[in-house]
Amino acid sequence: MVSPTCPAVVIAAPASGSGKTTVATGLMGALRAAGRKVAPFKVGPDYIDPGYHGLAAGLPGRNLDAVMVGADRIGPLFRHGSRGCDIAVVEGVMGLFDGKIDMTGPGEASAEGSTARVAAMLGAPVVLVVDARGHSQSLAAVLHGFSTFDSSVRIGGVILNRVGSTRHEDVLRQACERVGVPVLGALPRMSELVVPSRHLGLITAIEHGGAATDAVEAMSALVSQFVDLEAVSALARSSVTSAQWNPEDEVERSEGAPVVAVAGGPAFTFGYTEHVELLRAAGADVAVFDPLRDGLPTGTAAVVLPGGFPEEHAGALAENRVLLSDIGSAAARGLPVHAECAGLLYLARRLDGHAMAGVIDVDARFGNTLTLGYRDAVALESSTLFDAGTRVTGHEFHRTALVDVREGASAAWGWHTQRPDGRTAVREGFVRGGVHASYLHTHAAGHPHAISRFVCAAVDYARA
Template identity: 40%
Template sequence: MAASLIISAPASGVGKTTLTLALARAWRNRGLNVQCFKSGPDYIDPAFHAAATGRASVNVDSWAMDRATIAHLVNRGMDADVVLAEGSMGLFDGVAARGVSGTGATADIAEMLGWPVLLVIDPSGQAQTAAAIAAGLRDYRAGVRLAGVVLNRVASPRHEDLVRRALTDVGIAVFGALPRHAEINLPKRHLGLVQAEEQAEIGKLIDEAARFVAEHVDLDAVLRSAASWSPQPSANGLNVTPPGQRIALARDAAFSFVYPHMLEAWRAAGAEISTFSPLADEVPDASADVCWMPGGYPELHAGRLAANARFASGLRAFAATRPVHGECGGYMVLGEGLTDAEGVRHEMTGLLGLKTSFAKRRMHLGYRLAELAAPMPGHQAGARLRGHEFHYSTILAQPDTPLAVVHDATGAVIAETGSRRGQATGTFFHLIAEDR
């Protein structure tokens, strides 16, 4: 049985990721086997979890996944001593309309699995009010149990004492209080944290976070507050069809946004994956029967990608006979042109007519339900695909045949339909699951 907890907070930016990484590494340093998960549609945090634990982390998502899928995914924790699931946004934040098994809120996963919540509270600019917030979160939804609180960024011993006393008065355990510590700040950019694979010093940063948290948090008390959890048998695996038998996957700093559970499901279904780097001017494996271009940060490397003629010509040659699919950033690179934040236009591969711009940034964020009007690799026309969209690009032109009718989580039709031309297809959303 594993000691299981969900790390959550009242809001984003409070320190969930740092505390998750620190606890995972601290317990690993004690010889415990730690398994992490990420609640919600974040494809960056699982790589940090893997760096902290040495074990692959995957997403669990109540809007896009059914209970059987979630049960199947969390069963990877069956041999762990500790299971930590990092939440997204605030504890109860989700979408207005229920999805497959919930609204996408971290609380859905906590209630579904019976894992208590370790709450991270940043009491900056307040004192006793922090206790009112924690008590409100504790009492908001029956079935969600609060294990206790870790305070983050306390200003002084007096500040800590005021908050601790107030939390004790309302019956909430305080496991520790972290003063501000600039040395463990994780660098960010416009789509979230700078990716773990781009940070050469990530191991040292996590070690320092673990040392700091172990100094200020009662790790034994936190473990005692966790639920004793045993995985339940799952009748169904992942409902994911690989896009081909041999998949050429773009993989480098510009193309890295792909959900770990998708790659695992492809391999479990018998598919073989070979990677190539467009930034290194590489081309898809000639023996592959499909090419998959994930999202990432092509806008940060647009000039280099535009100059890589071997990559562009190789991708065009591949698409002349076999399917190529792009998600978000990969979709933009399949288009005709990408205008960067400075207003400079860069020629892309031209497999699709899509033109996008970062010169006038506008955030596109949210769950997506797509009903395919035409087939794409791994899915037939009529399939209902669930995914998530997060980017700042503006569509200047999307002239090709729409790939799908795409709805947001409220059911409203949106303009980002995706495209199809010949063997090339693309979407702005990242695929999470297909409706069963």
């Protein structure tokens, strides 16, 4: 018999920029302060918001990305991340009904991966956060539209954000009452809660340091004061009946315990919690290190270089020449290396003129063009992670580009994308020896076989 699932609320909005992160993070912190054990989640491939969620809830922030891991894993991953918790708070992505855009055709949009789809999968009610600036009686029409657009989604209430005055709040409450949507809170305009941002979104919590903690505490205090926590808790529901995801059931455990060094610290913050859980389940001894100041952990038999913001720390990364040299030498000897986005840049010859590891014979530079979106990719070469022909869905998210490419290694991935001049085949990333380096972010829970394969490669390297 499947145990009852954790009740949940989904924090969504009509559009990006409405204040979802402030409300969701503040709600997590406020509920925690009220004695609730809160499970924090984020819809989609976002790496930054979960860092703030983790500070607020005191538990690892997790992602629910139906595009990356498959719709069938959303329920099990939710149960895994919310086990033992009193309530789950799920922050949505973009607008409530905004989903994946298929870039292999003429940019067709779908609801796949949307907050609405995930809310329906969880059977959880949606709390709509509305930026009240510029709204008056017309808010009733907005709420009516969102409440009736999709019968699989239930709008359980609204939180009014950035309310200008008591009179403004009264008018907005009347509009909500007109369409029968309960008001769960009304937050005044608070400019001091703005968290500093940069080219790919908010500055990560680990980089923001104590200021991030202060911001989370301020969000939590704001929500505690202006949101009805009991009403939100009473609203929470979930109808997930699937079995809990268990990393030990997803991978084959290797013989021995190879040391897998996982880069962390301010420059490498983009990783999924389930990745490390799967590495450990496969038998790895995971050692987290900071490339800004540390050396390779003793006995390292494989390295994971996740995404992050190395372009913000290129000078400091370049100063740690011992680590760069050790990784370069070990990679030449066949060390298994899994590098995604920031990891790819770290393996280049240079990043914005700063010397990097030189494992991949390319330079990288920061630019003004944002590369963003899901990719339906196929592995073009067998590697320490994938067999040739393996299909995955990944996500690109960067403003850097590779220049002066002299690398003769095989491409890691291939996919098609739609451009103004027609459908174009893309070859991306590099496979050389034990190195798999690419801009493409993947989610290990979507292809756990790759983790088993990687840890086995680490065992072989350690023995050799």
